[in-house]
Amino acid sequence: MTAIPHNEMKPMKQKDIRADRLFNVFIGIMVAVVLLITLYPIYLVIICSFSEPALVTSGQVTLYPRGLTLVGYNAVFQNRELIHSFFNSVVYTVVGTVLSLVVTMGAAFTLSRKFPGKKLISFVFAFTMFFNGGLIPTFLTIRDVGLYDKPWVCILMGCVSVWNVMLARTYITSTIPEALYEAADLDGASQIQYFFRIVVPLSGTIIAVLSVYYGVAKWNDYWTGLIYIQTRSFLPLQTILKEILASLEASRELLMSMVSDTAQQDAELLNRAQIAKYCIIVVSTAPAVVLYLCMQKFFVKGVMIGSIKG
Amino acid sequence: MAVQQVHKKPMTVSSRFRKLGHGIFQNRWLYLLILPALVYLIIFNYLPMYGVQIAFKDYKAVRGIVGSPWTSMNGFKHFITFFQAYYFGRLIGNTLLLNVLGLLFSFPLPIFLAIVVNNIRGQRLKKFTQTAIYVPHFISTVVLAGILYILLSPTNGIINHLIVALGGKSIYFMNEAAWFRPVYIISGIWQNAGWDSILYIAALAGVDPELYEAATIDGANKWQKVRYIDLPHIIPTATMMLILNSGSLLSSSTQKALLLQTGGNLATSDIIGTYVYTMGLGSGQFSYTAAIGLFVNVVNFILVLSTNKISAKMNGETLF
Numbered sequence: 360m361t362a363i364p365h366n367e368m369k370p371m372k373q374k375d376i377r378a379d380r381l382f383n384v385f386i387g388i389m390v391a392v393v394l395l396i397t398l399y400p401i402y403l404v405i406i407c408s409f410s411e412p413a414l415v416t417s418g419q420v421t422l423y424p425r426g427l428t429l430v431g432y433n434a435v436f437q438n439r440e441l442i443h444s445f446f447n448s449v450v451y452t453v454v455g456t457v458l459s460l461v462v463t464m465g466a467a468f469t470l471s472r473k474f475p476g477k478k479l480i481s482f483v484f485a486f487t488m489f490f491n492g493g494l495i496p497t498f499l500t501i502r503d504v505g506l507y508d509k510p511w512v513c514i515l516m517g518c519v520s521v522w523n524v525m526l527a528r529t530y531i532t533s534t535i536p537e538a539l540y541e542a543a544d545l546d547g548a549s550q551i552q553y554f555f556r557i558v559v560p561l562s563g564t565i566i567a568v569l570s571v572y573y574g575v576a577k578w579n580d581y582w583t584g585l586i587y588i589q590t591r592s593f594l595p596l597q598t599i600l601k602e603i604l605a606s607l608e609a610s611r612e613l614l615m616s617m618v619s620d621t622a623q624q625d626a627e628l629l630n631r632a633q634i635a636k637y638c639i640i641v642v643s644t645a646p647a648v649v650l651y652l653c654m655q656k657f658f659v660k661g662v663m664i665g666s667i668k669g
Numbered sequence: 670m671a672v673q674q675v676h677k678k679p680m681t682v683s684s685r686f687r688k689l690g691h692g693i694f695q696n697r698w699l700y701l702l703i704l705p706a707l708v709y710l711i712i713f714n715y716l717p718m719y720g721v722q723i724a725f726k727d728y729k730a731v732r733g734i735v736g737s738p739w740t741s742m743n744g745f746k747h748f749i750t751f752f753q754a755y756y757f758g759r760l761i762g763n764t765l766l767l768n769v770l771g772l773l774f775s776f777p778l779p780i781f782l783a784i785v786v787n788n789i790r791g792q793r794l795k796k797f798t799q800t801a802i803y804v805p806h807f808i809s810t811v812v813l814a815g816i817l818y819i820l821l822s823p824t825n826g827i828i829n830h831l832i833v834a835l836g837g838k839s840i841y842f843m844n845e846a847a848w849f850r851p852v853y854i855i856s857g858i859w860q861n862a863g864w865d866s867i868l869y870i871a872a873l874a875g876v877d878p879e880l881y882e883a884a885t886i887d888g889a890n891k892w893q894k895v896r897y898i899d900l901p902h903i904i905p906t907a908t909m910m911l912i913l914n915s916g917s918l919l920s921s922s923t924q925k926a927l928l929l930q931t932g933g934n935l936a937t938s939d940i941i942g943t944y945v946y947t948m949g950l951g952s953g954q955f956s957y958t959a960a961i962g963l964f965v966n967v968v969n970f971i972l973v974l975s976t977n978k979i980s981a982k983m984n985g986e987t988l989f
Contacts, residue, residue: 375888375890378890379890379891382788382890382892386785386788386789389785390785390794390798393785393798394801396859397802397804397859397863398801400816400820400859401804401805403820404816404819415825416824416825417830418826418827418830461705462705463706465702465705466702468702469702470703474693474699475692475696476693480703483715484710487710487714489970490718490966490970491714491966492714492717492718492719492720492721493945493959493962494942494945494946494958495949495950495955495959496717496718496720496721496723496734496959496962499717499723499728499734499955500712500713500720500734501713504712515709515713516713518709518713519713549698550698551702575807578809579807579808579809579810581811582924586950597809600811603815604812604814604815604818604819605811605815605818605929606931607818607843633819636815643812644808644812647807648807648808651803651804651807655800658803
């Protein structure tokens, strides 16, 4: 709208000015409420993880940490199984994400080009979004191909998300001009050279977004470990966490691993086990949230691309 | 670079094949690049679909998926057993109720959030709020369940401390059937409302600023701008999301339900997905639970296709 002389605007009525003020106040209050509801539980877990166990379990830690202590973290870092599974998860996540990125970008690039059989291959991809074999047939198949109870299953499961392939394909077709391909073709570049020298370097944003999607999904996956892994030393962190955190009798598990400290009273030990849960939550969630916060600036653009239909 | 062949004569069968072969050769790198993904889909998606046949068989471990004998009733024995089982109604009811209530309560909030975020005036506060409301989405389901068990504990959870301090009686949230759905749905809203608002925030970002200016000139206040500019811009996206979401009403969100399931809340937390998990992998009833899974998948397939059709009719565009 090109400049309109000020005096041509209708002067706002007193009522409307008041309505606008009321609106701003309303938005302000809503923002405060939303932020409080979103962040307070996270904040509470963090301050409890640093506080005196007895004060936490009696509900006296609400606004700031009290009786600063690291006993909970000590217990966590002494739990060898937990630390071991943490490193398992690091390996699964790093290797799995890199593999996913390579496979996804390759498939996305191919689907952005024209070639004989494209329709058939696109259908093979899309159909998996509508229909799957279900838990039991998948389980039996994985067992039959010899992946059951192998660490590889934790890396390979979920390696390709068709949804992410479509996202990356949309990104490639909408941001990399066709003229670049024609120029590279004239210069005698093969398709694979074009992919590695032009497409990949120009796809930084979508690669960042995909690495968060794949990385967080892998890091947070407890299901694969639960279904396909039997050997405890192969288990990823989240599957171990399921035993420690997510059941009614959970605190006893941890208790057992902490009896190294024999001089403690039972009640004290129970409190400690309780506090250690807060610490485990912080330690296990930090990597995913930090990854997101680091890559956060790519999201606005990546999300906009995602909302464009391909 | 291979030389492009020029066909002037009408193509014979053999020359058509040669042309196809040439096209394939020319694009050999493209096939190579898509091959790994294709192999993945074949092993992890299509082989299991082939394995679905055990739903019509009596699975014997030694004879494998293909070698196991077909069941009676033309292979439909397991399906009929399921339809006639006394828990059939409970499983379907629990699954549907959980999903319908979940959709009903969690659907409007992302829209509201998007409008709030869109109307924050300070750019830094806007950015901070946007970043903050996405954070819960990155917390794992296991950790979310863990937080719930801790905060809702009847003896030392903060919520019950508060209830007792206010003169109430401590509630065993995680072990009472009446509380399973509220806990499941509210925690789901906490975790995903922010993330789900992204789509609507993107829709609002696409609103032409001239519309707001024109509205200001016409003397509209901010409430009216939300009512007459923001909402109409969100409604198409919202309708599509509502339709598409209702396509998955029977697909149970097993992973979270399993974590929140306890002995005390089975009456409401026993859904199809958790039942298939417990009976299939826990008790080894592979064929029977595969049949249940297949039944659900077929219903979902039909639902998704039809909702997609409806969405196509209404908006002239489909998601896929």
